[in-house]
Amino acid sequence: xxxxxxxxxxxxxxxxxxxxxxxxxxxxYRAFSEDARTAGVMVGGSELDATRDATTVRxxxxxxxxxxxxxxxxxxxxxxxxxxxxxxxxxxxGWAARIPGAEHGSIEVRPVYSDPTDPxx
Amino acid sequence: MYALLxxxxxxxxxxxxxxxxxxxxxxxxxxxxxxxxxxxEADPTYAGKELDGRRTAxxxxxxxxxxxxxxxxxxxxxxxxxxLFLIELPDLDEAIRLAARIPAARHGSIEIRPVLQ
Numbered sequence: 001x002x003x004x005x006x007x008x009x010x011x012x013x014x015x016x017x018x019x020x021x022x023x024x025x026x027x028x029y030r031a032f033s034e035d036a037r038t039a040g041v042m043v044g045g046s047e048l049d050a051t052r053d054a055t056t057v058r059x060x061x062x063x064x065x066x067x068x069x070x071x072x073x074x075x076x077x078x079x080x081x082x083x084x085x086x087x088x089x090x091x092x093x094g095w096a097a098r099i100p101g102a103e104h105g106s107i108e109v110r111p112v113y114s115d116p117t118d119p120x121x
Numbered sequence: 122m123y124a125l126l127x128x129x130x131x132x133x134x135x136x137x138x139x140x141x142x143x144x145x146x147x148x149x150x151x152x153x154x155x156x157x158x159x160x161x162e163a164d165p166t167y168a169g170k171e172l173d174g175r176r177t178a179x180x181x182x183x184x185x186x187x188x189x190x191x192x193x194x195x196x197x198x199x200x201x202x203x204x205l206f207l208i209e210l211p212d213l214d215e216a217i218r219l220a221a222r223i224p225a226a227r228h229g230s231i232e233i234r235p236v237l238q
Binding site for chain 2: 002004006008044046047048049051053054055056057058059060064066070071072074076078083089093096097102103105106107108109110111112113114115
């Protein structure tokens with residue numbers, strides 16, 4: 001079963017870190033990814049660019065509305081995610097707790113939905 | 122590479138009986154398959170994931186070495202991420218064009234975020 005771990009953290013705090021501090025966080029993320037890969041848990045993951053580079057699209061009454069910025073202005077924004085293959089949500093929560101961002105931000109764990117009647121969805 | 126994050130309000134959806142949800146899902150499915158074809162044409166290696174609703178969401182934090190798990194999604198907003206696409210596209214305009222083709226853009230919002238390599 002796949003689980004997505006969405007990483008929410010304070011973007012301003014990240015911007016205020018020194019280069020050395022940022023390098024040290026990246027090193028911890030790399031070490032974590034390596035552990036998850038070795039354990040066969042890691043399916044994928046990505047880091048997203050800051051929300052100031054976000055664009056939001058809505059379609060209302062057939063018209064496409066495009067706005068600059070994220071869907072919602074929040075203090076703690078989605079900054080990236082991991083995709084895990086785990087036997088249970090307990091296992092996924094265990095791996096999520098080891099994501100470095102769990103120590104200062106929040107990790108939302110969501111089972112990935114699969115439609116038994118439609119393997120493509 | 123862009124992430125197209127699909128935000129929507131699933132509160133009415135999760136309360137539906139299973140067969141009604143399946144029926145509504147089946148109605149929208151051809152439109153989603155047309156979208157998948159279009160995404161595949163733009164990037165044959167695109168990836169998409171649909172996430173379970175808010176009832177199965179959990180949030181984990183670690184403070185002072187202690188793990189805290191709470192039920193429900195992180196954000197207290199009515200809308201939450203219901204899925205995402207990851208796709209390699211030439212520019213933001215193309216991402217906007219495809220985002221507008223996502224059926225959920227008609228009732229929810231699609232947030233486009235560049236992915237760091």
